[in-house]
Amino acid sequence: MSHSRNTSTASKTGTGKHPPANLKMAHHQAPMRHVVPDASDYDTTHSIEARKYLKTYGLTPPGVDTYEKQNQRALAILNSRKTPIEKYQYLSVLRSTNVHLFYRLLAKNVKELTPLIYTPTVGEACQRWSELYTQPEGMYLSFEDRGHLHTVIQNWPHHDVEITVVTDGSRILGLGDLGVDGMGIPVGKLSLYTACAGIHPLKTLPLCLDLGTSNKEKREDPLYLGSRRDKVTAEEEKDFLDELMAALTERWPGIVIQYEDFKNPFPSLERYQETYTMFNDDIQGTGAVILGGFINAVKQSGVAPKDQRAVFLGAGSAGVGVAKQLTEFFMKEGLSEEEAKKRFWLVDSQGLVALDRGKLADHKIYFARDDNGGKQYKTLEEVVEYVKPTILMGLSTIGGAFTPKILERMAELNDRPVVFPLSNPSSKSECTFEEAIKYTKGKCLFASGSPFPTLNHAGKDLVPGQGNNMYVFPGIGLGAILSKSVSVTQNMIYASAEALSTSLLKQEIKDNWLYPDIRRIRDVSVIVTAGVIRAAQADRVDRELALRHLSDEDLEEYIRNRMYDPYIESEKVNEEIRELAAHVIGSPTTVGGAHAHQNGTNGTARKSSMASRPGTANGRA
Ligand SMILES: NC(=O)C1=CN([C@@H]2O[C@H](COP(=O)(O)OP(=O)(O)OC[C@H]3O[C@@H](n4cnc5c(N)ncnc54)[C@H](O)[C@@H]3O)[C@@H](O)[C@H]2O)C=CC1
Ligand SMILES: CC(=O)C(=O)O
């Protein structure tokens, strides 16, 4: 697993200017490490002297790879795997056996690989987690562990965790309650934290809570690896989470905690958001990412906020989270709160959410309509006819719910209808990009939760936007970590959306994109992180006060320099050898008792190819 028992190369020996005392060598003594190698120590790019130093010499084939060759081999193996789930499995093995190679590969192929480690493939991986389980990739805490969570958490082998993504598996994407099989989500989200925001992989903790499952099929599946109990009550969950939050922050006081894919996450957000450095990705991250794209959509559609009419299919955590975030935007654009919230019509499995419909869940009341004249609108089609929306959002988990008829109607009603089918994975998307383009005759402003391929329409290549919280959560988390925020405020969330909306290049704007190219995600995450840090400062929740005095440019540079880079990480072992060699008088190139060889093209002075490149966002509009 990527979180192997041994600490990283860096933490074993230190990477500061002076080698630790126990590694200082007397004359003629060979430098050597007296620790068990960890998985990435077997990297085939390591030089011969590095292998001797790491005591992995003879344990890998004798040839020394270049990064390029190694990438090529890994890609060829990946491409030879036929199905997405087989590719997912190969990538999981790679992350466990050579974490830096995994992230080098991901960095170079982020657009191609993200759908394999994240939505949509992670959905199937979760559905089949117990069937396919081969290796530990995170931490599981069970309801039976209550009272002892603090002790169990001590078993996590890494001492410096900065961020955790925690789920109880009760609403995994649009796939329902998958119990502990939901572990794929924290693993996938944290891989994106590392790839997109450069949080060191060993500082991330994927966490899955086994609080039982309401999924009978799982409970009766002989291979299922969770407890067979039904879902615990809301009260029991609350007590468990109270203990969890205390235990996590006791072991790692600065930890940022991201809640993910809980069936009803509103109570925990309300309970912890001011006390802990936490946020809920499905409510807040999704709200922010959709606002970020929506700000750009408004510019293109030219419809003023007061004239917008938004119909949402789905009134759960994501639906309400997005509607709340857009409400805040409308208010900043000059509408009163009452006027702003009246721009929204939410539809759930019972139809239009209206006050006179009967008892409503607490989180739906804010947007419940009181102007429906006693009439209940049961279907989306009826609501579209009644509201005549400018915006159609899908956060319902119902694949295909945006029917050809509804899409055609949106195009009749608007010059540029906003159509965002945001449910995941692809099978749950309310429509495909192809359907949206076909039935709106290419008029719609489109973003989907899961990726769809580029299309040619009327002789023009159209690129679908991906309205997925992956554009913001890495920056929200990194911003909270670097600013050492005591909490994640609403202004920090809003700032992530605004920053995202400004991250497009001139060409991307010219091409009518709503979101930046995913291949630039690290640059985008720097911009989002900077926005989040500035908001933390404005709210005075930051504790890294020195950052307040940095110019915007210096702040971005500061962020870049703190991002994990898998190339630099792999070079650390060479750095250590150089430092040690400098202390071995008369044998600067003699390591492990053997004569040193040159390490091919992987020169130790190699510059990062990912981060630390100031000015990469120069073309930004
Ligand atoms: N694109 C993105 O970044 C994100 C997408 N999502 C997706 O949004 C979807 C919903 O997530 P949550 O809101 O957290 O789930 P949730 O379970 O809290 O809400 C689902 C909502 O859909 C409604 N619904 C269910 N069946 C329906 C039907 N037949 N007709 C109309 N409405 C129906 C439910 O009544 C509920 O209001 C999921 O598919 C999830 O993957 C969630 C977070 C982020
Ligand atoms: C993207 C995401 O967080 C979800 O679908 O739940």
Ligand SMILES: [Mg+2]
């Ligand atoms: Mg989610």
